[in-house]
Each structure stands twice: as C-alpha cells, then as structure tokens.
Amino acid sequence: MKRNVIVGQSGGPTSAINASLAGVYRTAKDRGAQNVYGMLHGVQGLLTESYIDLSDHIKTKLDAELLKRTPAAFLGSCRFKLPEIHEDMEVYKKIFGILDKLDIEAFIYIGGNDSMDTIKKLSDYAIITGHPCKFVGCPKTIDNDLAMTDHTPGFGSAAKYIGTSMKEIIRDGFCLDYEHGLVTIVEVMGRDAGWLTGSSALSVGEDCAGPDMIYLPEVPFDLDKFKKKVGRLLKEKTSIVVAVSEGIKAKDGTYICEFGNSIDFVDAFGHKQLSGTASYLASFIAGEFGCKTRSIELSTLQRSASHLASRVDILEATQVGGAAVMAADEGDSGKMVVLERISDDPYQCGTSVKDVHKIANNEKLVPRDWVNKEGDYVTQEFIDYVTPLIQGDVSPIMVDGIPRHLLTPKELSHR
Amino acid sequence: MKRNVIVGQSGGPTSAINASLAGVYRTAKDRGAQNVYGMLHGVQGLLTESYIDLSDHIKTKLDAELLKRTPAAFLGSCRFKLPEIHEDMEVYKKIFGILDKLDIEAFIYIGGNDSMDTIKKLSDYAIITGHPCKFVGCPKTIDNDLAMTDHTPGFGSAAKYIGTSMKEIIRDGFCLDYEHGLVTIVEVMGRDAGWLTGSSALSVGEDCAGPDMIYLPEVPFDLDKFKKKVGRLLKEKTSIVVAVSEGIKAKDGTYICEFGNSIDFVDAFGHKQLSGTASYLASFIAGEFGCKTRSIELSTLQRSASHLASRVDILEATQVGGAAVMAADEGDSGKMVVLERISDDPYQCGTSVKDVHKIANNEKLVPRDWVNKEGDYVTQEFIDYVTPLIQGDVSPIMVDGIPRHLLTPKELSHR
Numbered sequence: 001m002k003r004n005v006i007v008g009q010s011g012g013p014t015s016a017i018n019a020s021l022a023g024v025y026r027t028a029k030d031r032g033a034q035n036v037y038g039m040l041h042g043v044q045g046l047l048t049e050s051y052i053d054l055s056d057h058i059k060t061k062l063d064a065e066l067l068k069r070t071p072a073a074f075l076g077s078c079r080f081k082l083p084e085i086h087e088d089m090e091v092y093k094k095i096f097g098i099l100d101k102l103d104i105e106a107f108i109y110i111g112g113n114d115s116m117d118t119i120k121k122l123s124d125y126a127i128i129t130g131h132p133c134k135f136v137g138c139p140k141t142i143d144n145d146l147a148m149t150d151h152t153p154g155f156g157s158a159a160k161y162i163g164t165s166m167k168e169i170i171r172d173g174f175c176l177d178y179e180h181g182l183v184t185i186v187e188v189m190g191r192d193a194g195w196l197t198g199s200s201a202l203s204v205g206e207d208c209a210g211p212d213m214i215y216l217p218e219v220p221f222d223l224d225k226f227k228k229k230v231g232r233l234l235k236e237k238t239s240i241v242v243a244v245s246e247g248i249k250a251k252d253g254t255y256i257c258e259f260g261n262s263i264d265f266v267d268a269f270g271h272k273q274l275s276g277t278a279s280y281l282a283s284f285i286a287g288e289f290g291c292k293t294r295s296i297e298l299s300t301l302q303r304s305a306s307h308l309a310s311r312v313d314i315l316e317a318t319q320v321g322g323a324a325v326m327a328a329d330e331g332d333s334g335k336m337v338v339l340e341r342i343s344d345d346p347y348q349c350g351t352s353v354k355d356v357h358k359i360a361n362n363e364k365l366v367p368r369d370w371v372n373k374e375g376d377y378v379t380q381e382f383i384d385y386v387t388p389l390i391q392g393d394v395s396p397i398m399v400d401g402i403p404r405h406l407l408t409p410k411e412l413s414h415r
Numbered sequence: 416m417k418r419n420v421i422v423g424q425s426g427g428p429t430s431a432i433n434a435s436l437a438g439v440y441r442t443a444k445d446r447g448a449q450n451v452y453g454m455l456h457g458v459q460g461l462l463t464e465s466y467i468d469l470s471d472h473i474k475t476k477l478d479a480e481l482l483k484r485t486p487a488a489f490l491g492s493c494r495f496k497l498p499e500i501h502e503d504m505e506v507y508k509k510i511f512g513i514l515d516k517l518d519i520e521a522f523i524y525i526g527g528n529d530s531m532d533t534i535k536k537l538s539d540y541a542i543i544t545g546h547p548c549k550f551v552g553c554p555k556t557i558d559n560d561l562a563m564t565d566h567t568p569g570f571g572s573a574a575k576y577i578g579t580s581m582k583e584i585i586r587d588g589f590c591l592d593y594e595h596g597l598v599t600i601v602e603v604m605g606r607d608a609g610w611l612t613g614s615s616a617l618s619v620g621e622d623c624a625g626p627d628m629i630y631l632p633e634v635p636f637d638l639d640k641f642k643k644k645v646g647r648l649l650k651e652k653t654s655i656v657v658a659v660s661e662g663i664k665a666k667d668g669t670y671i672c673e674f675g676n677s678i679d680f681v682d683a684f685g686h687k688q689l690s691g692t693a694s695y696l697a698s699f700i701a702g703e704f705g706c707k708t709r710s711i712e713l714s715t716l717q718r719s720a721s722h723l724a725s726r727v728d729i730l731e732a733t734q735v736g737g738a739a740v741m742a743a744d745e746g747d748s749g750k751m752v753v754l755e756r757i758s759d760d761p762y763q764c765g766t767s768v769k770d771v772h773k774i775a776n777n778e779k780l781v782p783r784d785w786v787n788k789e790g791d792y793v794t795q796e797f798i799d800y801v802t803p804l805i806q807g808d809v810s811p812i813m814v815d816g817i818p819r820h821l822l823t824p825k826e827l828s829h830r
Contacts (some may be wrong), residue, residue: 013590022694041592071583073590155793162654163817168486168719174825175457175488182717205814207822300599307723310816390816400620401725401805402578409621410589 001033001329005104007054008039008046010111010118011079013072014142014154015161015306016317018406020110021074022067023321024138028106031329037102037395040107042078043118047091049098052409063406068314069396070405071306081114082121085128092125099133106134106328110321112141112152114359116336117270121333123356134328136308137336137356138320142303144203147362148340148354153320154303155195156313156389161305162188163202163390165298166211166243170203173239173294180291181234184241185210187278191247194218194366196302198378199386200243211343212240217247218365219375221256226281227288229376234289246277307403311392316349323351347388416448418520420490422459422469425526426494427534429569430576430721433821435525436489437482440469444661445522446744452517455504455824457524458533462506467824478821483729484811485820486721492819496529497536500543501538507540514548517704521743525736527556527567531751538749538771549743552771553735553805556719559610562777563769564753566633568735569718570610571728571804576720577619578605579806580713581658585623588654588709595706596649599656601626602693602712606662609633609781613793615658627655630733632662633780634790636671641696642703642789649704656691661692671695678773697761718799722818726807731764738766748825800823 005028009017021038028036032353038057040050052075057063067074083091099107107122109115116137123135139146144155166186171182188197194216212233215221221244233240248256260280279297286293316339323337335353342348370382396403420443424432436453443451453472455465467490473479482489498506514522522537524530531552538550553563559570581601588599588764603612609631627648630636636659648655663671675695693710701708731754738752750768757763785797811818 001505009590013587044592070586075590077590077593156675160816164722165720167817167820168721169715171426171487171820171823172715172719174823175424175490175492177459177491177493180800202815202817205817205819207820207826209826214516268818294715296716297712299711300587300709301580301711301716304587305580306583307579317503387815392816393813398808400617400802401575401807402582402617402620404620405586405622408586408589411622411624 001028001029001105003033003103004035004037004059005106005108005271005325006034006051006099006102006104007108007110008038009073009075009077010042010109010115011077012112012303013077013142014140015071015157015304015309016072016154016195016313017140018074019068019111019314019317020138020153020321022058022064022109022138023318027322027325031325036223038075042080043077043082043095043358044078044080045076045119046098047094055407057406061152066397066404066406068318069306069309069394070401071304071398074406076410079114082118085121085125085271087264089348096131104133106136107327108136108324108328110136110138110140111292112143112146113361113363116356119336120334120356120360122325123362126333131240134331134333135325136328136332138324139336139338143190143193144194145193145365146359147249147364148359150341150349151339151389153313153317156310157306157308158196158302159199159202160301160310160390161308162196162199162298164308166200167203167208169296169312170208170211170241177238180289182239182292182294183282183285184239184294185278186241186243186244187246187276187295189298189302189319190217190245192217192365194245197243197245198366198382201378201383202386202390204383211243213376214243214375214378215248216366216371217245217249218368219371220251221248223250230285231289240286242279244277248277307396309394310390311394312389314394320351327353344384344388347391416443416446416520418448418518419450419452420448420523420740421452421466421514421519421522422519422523422525423457424488424490424492425524426556426717427459427527428492429555429718430486430572431486431569431722431728432525432555433489434483434729435553435555435568435736437473437479438671438733439523439740440473441479442737446740455489456491457495458497458510459493459495460491461513464508472821472824475484481545481812481819481821484721484724484809484818489821489823491825494529497533500536500540510537511540511546512566516687519548521551521740523551523553523739523743527558527561528776528778529770531771535749535775536752536770541720541748547644549746549748551739551743551747553739554751554753557611558608560608560778560780561774562605562779563774565756565764566731566754566804568728572721572723572800573611573717573724574614574617574802575725575805576717576723577611577713578616579723581615581626582618582623583628584711585618585656588656592653593707595704595705597709598645598697598700599654599709599711600693600696601656601658602660602661602691602710604713604717605632605660607632607778607780612658612660613797615779616793616798617801617805619798626658628791629658629793630660630663630791631781632660633783634786635666636663638665645668645700646704649706659692659696673814700771705814722811723807724809726809727804729809733765741742742768758823759799777813
C-alpha cells in the first residue's frame, strides 16, 4: 500500500468489533499505508467529513491491546442505508469526492448485513465509474446470521457470556426454595436467528444440567405444549429455567411478546407499554400454576460484556480485520472476508473472501435439524459447532478493580 | 474443637456466600472438629433433618477452590423466620434435639438480617435452657445493609459487577447515534439501601464519565426535576445513562414502579402486570422527549456473577467464615462476625464479633451526606468507601470456555 486506508463500523455493537478495527489498523500500517482514517459513525459520518486519523489514538501497543478489550464501536456506529445507485447518484459522488480528497485506496467496513449492502453498492459504483478504490467488508454481528461465513466475529464472545450467565442464573434458581416452585424465563437477543439463544446450552456440563428448555425463533412456539412441559417439570424439580429468543412466534406468525399487549394498555402518558417475551411468559406461567416466576432479559450486556470475551473470537476478529486490508491491497473489491472452518477438533479456522453480492441482505438461520424434534432444545451438533468459538479468555486490563477501555474520539471531544 | 459443627446458608444468594462456607469448613477442620455438617436449605431443612457431611463434598483443595468460585448458596437457602420463643417452644425443642443428636458444639449461620434473627433466638434459647451449643452469625448480603459491620461479604463482588456492567452499557449507548438521542435507564437491586445503585459510580475513571445520574432509595425521587435534567442533557449529548434503585420512591412514599401500574392493567389471565422502575421511567422519558429509550434490569446476575467476583470480597468472605468458627470455639454465642476497616489506603480490614441483638432487624442505609445536594449522584466519600472492596480478581476455573462450579448436593441427588 502506498496511499491511505479508511475504515468504518456500522450496525449493532459487539465485544469484538474493535479487535477488527485494531486488525485493520495494524495490517494497513504493516503494508505501508500512509494514513489510516476512521469514519465517525460510519458512512453517515463520512458524508459530513467526520473522521479521525487512527494514529492519533493507537499510539502504542498497549493502546491496541486496550482497543481490543473495548466493547461497542470505538468509531461510533450508524444504521444508514445507501440509496440504490440509480435513485440518487449525488450521495455516491459526494462519498467518492471525499475519498479522493483523502487519497483513499482501500475502504474497509466492519458490520453485518446492512453494512455489506453498503460495500456492495460502493464497489458497484466504483466499477461503473472506473474508480480504483477497493471496498472490502469485514463481518461482525453477535447474531451470527451472515451467509457464506462459518460464523461471525462477535458471536463467540456473546455466546460465552450467555452460556456463563445462564449457568449462574440456573445455580441461583436452584438454591432457592419456593413452595410452588420457581420458573425463570431468560430472554436472549436474536429476532430471526436462534444462534444466541441456542448458546444457552453451553452451560451444560458435568456440573450443570443447563436450561430445561430452549426456544429458537426458527421453530414455531406452541404455548400449550410449553405450558404442559412446565407443569410436568414442576412436579419433578423446584427450579425450572427456560431460554427464549426475543423473536419467538406462534404458528400464525404472531410474536409471543405481542400476546402480553393484546389489551390496549397505555401508560399515563399515552404510550403503549410493550412487555417482552420473557415477562409475558413469566406472567402466563404464574397465572397457570401459581408458582413464583422471574423474567430476565440479558439485554445489551450480551453484546457489550467484553470483560468475558472469548479469546478465539477476539483473535479471529483481529484476523479478519487484517485479512480485509490484505484483500483490498491485493486488488479485491466488493468482497467480504469470511471465516472457513478447517477442522473442529483441534479447532482450526482460516479466512477467505467471498462476493459480497451473495452475502448482503441474506440471513443464515439455525438448521432445523440442529433443534430437537420437540422444538425445545438444540442438538449436540449445535453445541459442537459453537463450543470452539468460546474458548480462551482475554484478561481485562484492570484499573481500580474495573476493566480499562480505550477512550473513544467522542469522549475525548467531550473533555 | 472436639465435637461437631453445623453450618447453614440463608436469604438471597451472593457470589461470595460459598467462600464463607469454605472458610467455616476449613477452620472447623483445622481446629479439630470431627464432622462439619451442612444444613440443606437452612433451618427449614434442619427441621426435617436434611443435612450433609461437608467432607463428602469438599474432598480436595481443588474442591475448596471451586466452592469459592460457585455462586448461590451451595447448601440451598431458605427464608424462614423462627417464632418468638414464648410463642412456640416446640420448634426450639425440635431443633435442639437434632443438634444434640448430631453432637453439635457450634452452629454457624451465613446470612443477612433475617438470618441474624435466627442466631439471636437460638442463642437466647440456649442461654435460657443452659444448653452449651454456641451460635454465631456470619454476615452475607449484596445489599450491604447490615448494621455494625463496615461492609458485608457479597457486596464487593456485586459492586464490581455493577460498576463493570455500567461501564459496558455506557460505552454501548455512546457509540449509537439516534436522531433524538438515547436515554438508558439501568435498574439496580436494593429496595431500601442504595449501596448497590451507588456502586454504578465505580464506572467513573479516566476512560469513562460514569452514569449521568444515580438515584438511591434513601432520597425521595422528584420526577419533575428528573425530567428537566434529562431534557437539559439531551441538548448536550447523544446518550444519557441513568442508574436507579428498584426501590426509589416519590416524596409521598409511592414507589416509582407503582406509577406505571396506576391504571388497572391485568393480563389475559387476570394478573396485574407490574412493570419495573426502569421500564416505567424509560417509557415516561420517551413520552416526554420522543427520544429512543432503553430499560435494563441487572436482575439476578448482579448477585450471581461469580465470574467477575472481587478478590478482596472472596478473601474476606472466607475470613469471616473462619472467624465465626473461631469465635464459637472460644466460647462466643449470640454474636455476629463483623468486618472492621483499619485503613483505607492501603486498605486493611480485620474481623471482630458483635452482639447479634444489636444487628438483627436493623438496616444500614447510605448516609445522606454521601449523596450530593441535588440527590442525583453519590459523593467521592462513597466511591472511596467502595473502591477497596472491588479490588482484585478470582480467575474462574474454565472448562470448555465456561466457568466450572462445584456440583451441589441437590444436583448430585438428581443424577
């Protein structure tokens, strides 16, 4: 590389997204790039020429290590969909004008489905106009729903957090003693894909039986079967823990979380209160059996708990960042870096690049045969697939008892 | 010691409660106790003669280390209030009969306020009847609301989890970019005492400004002042994070979480839906400002996340367990072990014993002058008090990428 590189982050944050950024920066510098710029808030920020020079932020190897341990998009994220090229050429002209001004030879975008759509459109525009800039995508999403790649960076750390938290929740429930039993419903992210919810099965081990049921959005949820199973289990044990995806739906396509809001309940300020899937199911079960129930949402913590990141995940995230730069340097454009699993045991995984046209706007769901017949648990195949991705730890750098992060450009500007 | 010791766990679980159990076991054995029994589900289990011999479970030093890393009461917990002695002598006769049968010389109870009430009543009964058994309490509660002790084991680990999670949540919010801003309300445990909610301030550091506001239950919550402050902040920054205790109340004593349920909202099964404090405030703010809001409950994770335990907390929990046995062996009864801070920097803390009559059913709240004038943040004194308690880590023993725990008697019996 002889000129400059620009990198952006987009979509929902993860624990590993900044490891990819660190990988992009290091490889670009190693390969001779002059400046490595970071768009603030992705393409949206680029359009207002909001960017930084990453050298001002990653000054030492310690900075790079802190960056890898910092959750959520360091550069800031956005959810910005580029118009179709034929609909609005002006946006593209503006972006390419800025890229020319900054003398950019490679544009790397770290993100999920929507971000790959951005790479697709920009690389298409470059082809149409004969522009030499290369556009390469770097996969990122806790949801693990990107096509063509074995898995996505960010997923492994989220899965490790979910497996660990699930185990801690199961133990908490198990030590309590309620007269009519305790049913805990744990709600996990993933509206359409059940990779994260299924990862609650990682809590299964010699010292833990795991959750009692696991419901993924890929399989229709049968409230009556669920009720019967809970009733049966309540006769056998004092504490039942159920993992549900936020996106489980009844056979007719209604989200279970909508059930709780069938009555027009508006708060004092005129707003409809939407209760979650877990809280609906918890109150449903309490009503049916008179037992104690709890609902727990793992919420934003599952995507930002970098203190429990998976080492495999962080290393792979760094690796795909570097591979994206390398691909662009070698002339690839309109591509996304993918992870290709070479073997399960010992786990080995390499990178390759795939045409982003085949990836953007596609969704990879959990195969039906990785869920049991009853539709209430994942199979051993699922567990074998995820287990290698949560191995190893990235020890947080602790200061005053709390993990240290790298100060972001946005925070710096507030000081 | 020449005869036997029995130990029980009671009340809400914590990450450190089993470290105290490990301390009781080791010290009792070191001092010559024959058998160390564990009541299953506290006094309630003892009444049905449910107990184990701890030697069957803690066979190696590795078992002891696993026990210290296992969250939630290993022996099972209970919430059982003994009747007043004059009300029902039979219960006492039954308990002392069982203690005699087991040849118990020391009875150690690990728990919070209610558990100390049990120690008080049993030791009173022993005095009245001239029974030689010694009864000593071992403090435990994440709420840190026990009187006479500088702090309680379990609190430090919960505070470390809250400070860390808060920082991760703040970073997550900060990288997002919503047109009208984002307000995140994080709900923390502590109905009456704000020690845990205040600990969200531990996220403050060179790399994090901390939450924008912190509301403890000790100070009346003014919804109008809150609204005005949020409105002001929304003009300055894109993401606002607020920590609230689940127990904050308006001036007239109404819990804020009751506001959301002022309309008689019942679900399809006739149950009143109680929404939480955070979810009420989030929908209130969304209604007032049209901004994006999120509510996050740290839920049971804050008391069971042993993967992020504080080393100081785990060591002190072990230490008070040992000190309780030592006190009983030296003839103390009707006492609770307390932690006495000798110095802040370097942090030093010793143990001593106090009359349980002065502790049981008392609550230690956050002093008003550890909250700022506006009632929306803790002071530096508060932070200086908590910071030493979250220092150091207890590395989880990882198996297949997930922390290993010690298999509990209850789980063993299910195999």
